[in-house]
């Protein structure tokens with residue numbers, strides 16, 4: 001197997017390294033200290049055009065191969081682990097999940113927005129449902145007039161939770177035949193927008209030694225997840241959590257590069273301001 005990086009990948013590495021050292025490094029420590037999301041840095045990152053690396057061209061993205069994506073994660077994590085996680089969740093857990101499992105209508109509605117830089121998030125974990133995701137308490141119920149779902153529950157540890165506009169969020173559909181029969185029965189991915197009625201973003205939590213400043217728990221009583229068009233599946237991605245569960249493979253790969261980026265950081269003397 002050839003492990004040499006292509007010329008294009010080397011150029012991407014240099015470009016991201018330059019961005020990380022010149023834009024992220026000067027503010028990373030202060031942002032960690034203040035628990036501030038990297039809003040201005042994200043805007044600067046958009047100028048590189050890398051926010052759509054998992055989104056096909058026809059939806060406004062600029063799809064790159066997996067090696068290039070891993071290199072980007074590594075270079076970001078080398079300087080600013082928090083920004084690297086933000087990127088991983090945006091391009092991987094959110095955009096890639098919609099691209100892999102969304103309907104054509106969902107892809108057309110959401111992928112161009114994510115490709116344009118609107119931040120994406122992924123919300124599976126809850127206070128009582130971490131590793132044991134099937135224990136989740138969030139419930140989804142179709143409204144009586146069939147126009148929307150009502151989502152009830154509270155999520156936690158949502159990377160990008162504060163600044164995201166689009167969330168891939170998991171809840172159990174109480175009308176699913178397996179609900180209450182199997183432990184994971186009814187688990188369904190929904191696409192939720194921060195603007196949806198009833199959604200409340202809670203307080204940010206400090207964790208991981210103040211590194212992940214962009215994570216927030218959120219909660220809602222009854223967020224209305226609409227089906228404004230003829231398609232009832234507009235907001236619902238899939239009943240099968242396992243399908244979205246194909247994602248962790250990609251996430252593990254990003255995770256490995258994340259860790260190697262941190263390792264590089266420890267081995268190298270990187271610029272400090």
Ligand SMILES: Cc1cc2nc3c(=O)[nH]c(=O)nc-3n(C[C@H](O)[C@H](O)[C@H](O)COP(=O)(O)OP(=O)(O)OC[C@H]3O[C@@H](n4cnc5c(N)ncnc54)[C@H](O)[C@@H]3O)c2cc1C
Nearest residue numbers: 085089122123124125129130131132156157158159160212
């Ligand atoms: C950097 C970061 C970003 C995150 N971002 C998101 C996000 O964007 N969206 C989201 O939904 N969640 C997110 N999370 C939450 C994450 O998915 C959960 O933290 C994770 O699922 C583990 O849950 P927990 O922390 O409750 O640990 P627990 O489930 O309590 O597990 C604690 C430990 O016990 C072990 N363990 C658990 N069950 C068993 C068992 N049956 N047998 C043996 N060992 C077991 C686990 O391996 C682990 O080591 C994030 C977490 C981190 C660290």
